[in-house]
Amino acid sequence: MAEKEEKKPGLDERLALGRLAEILEANGRAPIHEVDWVCRKYGFESGLDYRYDAKNRNLTRDEFFDLLIRTLRWAGFARFIAELMDLQLVEHGTDPYTDHDYRRQKLFERWWGQPLGKAIGVLGFEITIGRTGLGETSLVVLPTVGQQRQAETSKLRSILAAKHPNGLESLQGAYEAYMSGRTDGNRQAIESARNALEKVVRDFTGKDLGPGISEISRDDERTKDLLKELRNYLGVQGPHASESRSDADALLGIHLAEDLLVWILQQRGEW
Numbered sequence: 001m002a003e004k005e006e007k008k009p010g011l012d013e014r015l016a017l018g019r020l021a022e023i024l025e026a027n028g029r030a031p032i033h034e035v036d037w038v039c040r041k042y043g044f045e046s047g048l049d050y051r052y053d054a055k056n057r058n059l060t061r062d063e064f065f066d067l068l069i070r071t072l073r074w075a076g077f078a079r080f081i082a083e084l085m086d087l088q089l090v091e092h093g094t095d096p097y098t099d100h101d102y103r104r105q106k107l108f109e110r111w112w113g114q115p116l117g118k119a120i121g122v123l124g125f126e127i128t129i130g131r132t133g134l135g136e137t138s139l140v141v142l143p144t145v146g147q148q149r150q151a152e153t154s155k156l157r158s159i160l161a162a163k164h165p166n167g168l169e170s171l172q173g174a175y176e177a178y179m180s181g182r183t184d185g186n187r188q189a190i191e192s193a194r195n196a197l198e199k200v201v202r203d204f205t206g207k208d209l210g211p212g213i214s215e216i217s218r219d220d221e222r223t224k225d226l227l228k229e230l231r232n233y234l235g236v237q238g239p240h241a242s243e244s245r246s247d248a249d250a251l252l253g254i255h256l257a258e259d260l261l262v263w264i265l266q267q268r269g270e271w
Contacts, residue, residue: 012175016122021064170196190253
């Protein structure tokens, strides 16, 4: 991996990487010499400092976090993180007579599926069990968003930080709630995403979300109707929801709010 200056992870990415580090440490099956070997295979200097007589020591949460921060922008991050995760499953002490593929499937489903999927999803990936390029069964990490969306999301956060900090605070709160694991976390995530949208609209118009959208849409009735439908959707799924929402609902709500924020900034000449 070529060492070069990369854009630092945003707060939501740091939260997701921190959650991954917590999951990796909690499992306690990552000998430092094995992690270093995975890094070497992918041409990345791990920077891990260990003596030969301590090679079986498991990595700490801080060591995992530093490693993930350094590799996030690397083109091979998806394959790298998949192998790190798979190492954990293989190393985990279960019945040695159980088929490895079956063991991997059960451990993934029972322990890691939801929290791991949420953290990976925030980073723009999904994780599943599939086949590697060598035809072996393993965890596979695949991108779910393209480079253009990742660039837009990064630019959005930069603009909000500079000009609409209250909106950025709510957007970051949406990701925090989404990854929290709380019973009501997904509904709260959608509500925070809607709040981010409302705060930015109020910055521009001095009005609440509905009237503010009408002002920004001007005389384009179709756009106005579409934006109001999206506003209503976020309200029904978030603050006015009568039941808990799914992970997919929460992530959709956050992404809808982000897309609307990009459009509003474009209309107001701040993009």
